[in-house]
Every structure is written in structure tokens, then in C-alpha cells.
Amino acid sequence: MLIGLAALGLIAIDAVWQIVRHFTVMAHEGAHAVVGLVLFRDIGGIVLHRDATGATNVGSARGPSGCLIGLAGYLGPSGFGLGAAKLIQLRLPELVLWGLLFLLVVLLTALRRSFGIISVVVAGGIVFLIGRYTPTMVQVVSSYSITWLLLLSGVRRVIEVGASSDDGAALRGITHLPGVVWFGLWLVATLAAVVVGGLMLVPGLLAGPGRGHLTGFRALPDDVLQRQPEGGGQRGHGEERRGRDAAGLDLAQRLRGNAGHRGDLGHAARPAGLAEQGAEPLPAGAIVLTERRADHAVIIIPV
DSSP states (O other): OHHHHHHHHHHHSHHHHHHHHHHHHHHHHHHHHHHHHHTTOOOOEEEEOTTSOEEEEOOSOOHHHHHHHHHHGGGHHHHHHHHHHHHHHTTOHHHHHHHHHHHHHHHHHHBOSSTHHHHHHHHHHHHHHHHHHSOHHHHHHHHHHHHHHHHHHHHHHHHHHGGGOHHHHHHHHHHOOOHHHHHHHHHHHHHHHHHHHHHHHSTTTTOOHHHHHHHHHHTOSSEEEEEOOOHHHHSSOHHHHHHHHHHHHHHHHHHHHHHHHHTOHHHHHHHHHHHHHHTSOOOTTOEEEEESSTTSOOEEEOO
């Protein structure tokens, strides 16, 4: 979560955004090319300019295919960000770096002579150095950072261009819908991607306090986690209560015997006290944590 907040702060700083925007336009133009290839269109080349703008030549794309290709651009950063978030959710953060490096190499092969050759090579070099020569913790933090930057930069780029984007104008020519419609669609989609991606990166974001508490206990490897019966199940069952009393006394006797072998009478009195406490009715909803060994005491945690 802290990495996401840090990424949001960086995106909001104009000086930093001028650098991040170059990576955003790579994802933007790459999305045009990917959708064009899926629709069996010929990709004539990609150009990335010094001012963090670009263009992808997909021929005279018209009709539904042209609409999908034009729509994909501003969804590109968010789409790649969701893919990276899914890899992290699957506990494969290292694949984020190597997958990104692969996509940058593919993008480099499609570039025409432009400023993009420099920016893509620099970006690929940074990703390679992180993935090859840094510790695992640095790689994980880098994967989270890249993912958050992709998700958040998609939103800022849409807001930055507004309803007067070139892609919106192209879509208006194909569908006769005003640019504000496409702007609204891109904005909603990119914001939704931030929410979905955030839930992948921070899985307990919507979990309540009690839910997270129980989840933490379930993660204990050798412990037995069980809930005691509610109110009526704890009252009026004499046989069950007597069974608990006998079990508690038996546990106390075994513990007292082990303490006698060690000659430590001070420690022998404590398990007996615990056994007497265990014989009392447990509060409703109490959590009992114990281990599968006879020499361990029972710990009662009310919730």
C-alpha cells in the first residue's frame, strides 16, 4: 500500500511525470500494436517522439477493427498494469520484470528511427540491471512500483489529454460519437483498473478487522483453530462439561508428573491452575489455540 501511495505522489509531481510519461506512451503505442496484430492488421511501425507522444501505423483501419485499435491506446498502461498485478498476486513478481523486458524488446523491433530507440533501450537496460543484479527484495519492490506506476499513469494520461485526444478524434470519425464519450469511457476504465489492480496488490484492503484477525490465525502451521459452541451449547450439557473437567484434570496430572521428574514444584502448580480455568465455561465465540502435543498448555483468547 505504501508503494502505491508513493507512486501516486510521484505521478502528481510534474517534473517526475515528464519522465514517467515516456514509459506511459510506450504502453499506449504498444497496446495499439498488440490489438492490431490480434486483428490481423499490418503494423507499419511505431514512432515515439521526444515530447512523450507517439504514433502507430496500422494502415487504414476502419469499422469495428479500427474502433478497437483506437480504443486500446489509452487503456494500454492500465491493461499492462493489471497483467503485472495478476503476476504479483500469483506470487511471481520476478516475471513482471522479465515480461516487461520482453515486451520492450518486441517494441524495439517495431520502432522506426526516432527518439523512442533511445528511451526504449534505456528503459530495457534499467529493467535488465534490476532483474539480473539486484537482491530479491529490490526486485519485488521494483515490480510493485512498476505495476502501480502503470495503473496510475493510465489515469493521469487520460485526464491530461481530456476530450481532445487524437485517438478520440479518430474514433469520432469512425463512430460519429463526440470525443467526450470516449474520454469518459477511458476515465472510468482506467479508474476501475486502479481499483481492481489495487485489490490484487493489497488483497486484505476490503477485509474487516475480524476477518483479517481470523485469517492470520489460520496461517499458523501446526495450530488447531476452532470456535466453541455459542451460548446454549455451553449451558445445560452436564456430560460435556464433566468430560472437559476430566480432560483438564488428566492434563494437569500429566503436567504435574513431568514437573515431578524435573524436581521443579514451582512449575507444577501452574498447569493445575490452567486446568481449573479450562474447566470453567468458555465465553461465547472464544478462540482456542493449542498444539498437537500433551506438554503444551491451552491458550484461550476471547474475541
